[in-house]
Amino acid sequence: MGNNPFLDYWGTEIHKDPAHLSSIAKAVKKDTSPVRGSLDKEKRMCLFPADNCGNVYTTTLFECNGPSRPCGSPTRPCKHMYRLAMELGLFDGKFETGVNKNLQLSASEAIPLVDALPYACQEKVKDFLYICYSDGDRPFCIEASDKYAPLLSFPLLSPIPVSTDALYNLYSTKRDIFPLLDRAAPNAPRELSKKKLFQWCADNLSDMFYAFTFVPDFRRAQHTVYSHLLKKFPNLDDDTI
Numbered sequence: 001m002g003n004n005p006f007l008d009y010w011g012t013e014i015h016k017d018p019a020h021l022s023s024i025a026k027a028v029k030k031d032t033s034p035v036r037g038s039l040d041k042e043k044r045m046c047l048f049p050a051d052n053c054g055n056v057y058t059t060t061l062f063e064c065n066g067p068s069r070p071c072g073s074p075t076r077p078c079k080h081m082y083r084l085a086m087e088l089g090l091f092d093g094k095f096e097t098g099v100n101k102n103l104q105l106s107a108s109e110a111i112p113l114v115d116a117l118p119y120a121c122q123e124k125v126k127d128f129l130y131i132c133y134s135d136g137d138r139p140f141c142i143e144a145s146d147k148y149a150p151l152l153s154f155p156l157l158s159p160i161p162v163s164t165d166a167l168y169n170l171y172s173t174k175r176d177i178f179p180l181l182d183r184a185a186p187n188a189p190r191e192l193s194k195k196k197l198f199q200w201c202a203d204n205l206s207d208m209f210y211a212f213t214f215v216p217d218f219r220r221a222q223h224t225v226y227s228h229l230l231k232k233f234p235n236l237d238d239d240t241i
């Protein structure tokens with residue numbers, strides 16, 4: 001026995017057959033992403049979303065209860081088994097992870113995650129949602145602080161490198177960054193233009209900021225989560241409330 005249970009079972013030759021190539025081509029697509037967190041490396045199994053209602057297919061390297069029941073055949077792995085094998089590093093494939101239309105988080109899944117954050121972080125998530133809502137997908141940025149550190153491991157946000165774009169979302173004028181420079185970089189070249197100064201800060205002071213985007217599967221629920229946070233933390237200076 002080799003140490004690759006997928007190839008030991010299915011062999012190495014069949015994967016070049018046109019029918020298999022088509023399953024392999026589907027397996028690498030975003031739409032064949034497994035359910036978030038369902039990959040069990042020890043048991044070598046995972047779940048795939050069947051619809052947006054939480055129904056799933058269970059897939060191992062050798063069996064799948066996907067839509068064609070049985071999905072695949074005694075002589076042929078289905079796209080789910082190929083994808084599982086790729087996720088486990090047992091079969092070559094440059095697979096994309098991301099916006100599986102069946103993988104969007106529901107508001108009832110997202111709200112408890114937000115509510116579990118400390119209040120200061122919840123308010124930041126509200127601010128990010130507001131930016132996202134009014135300006136589309138943009139990077140969010142805040143000055144690094146212990147009180148916001150829980151956002152770094154918050155499952156609805158992806159930490160990204162600090163960029164000038166992210167800093168533009170944080171500071172509206174060049175002077176707004178001066179208090180931070182006073183504390184952290186008294187010798188910063190403040191005479192630079194706003195754009196160049198922000199670039200200098202992104203290059204030299206990256207530890208001073210946290211930058212994020214929302215994860216792709218938190219699209220559908222954003223609006224409902226924003227409404228939830230707005231009730232909890234009203235904008236006090238907004239006359240309409």
Ligand SMILES: [Zn+2]
Pocket residue numbers: 057059064065066067071072078079080081
């Ligand atoms: Zn299948």
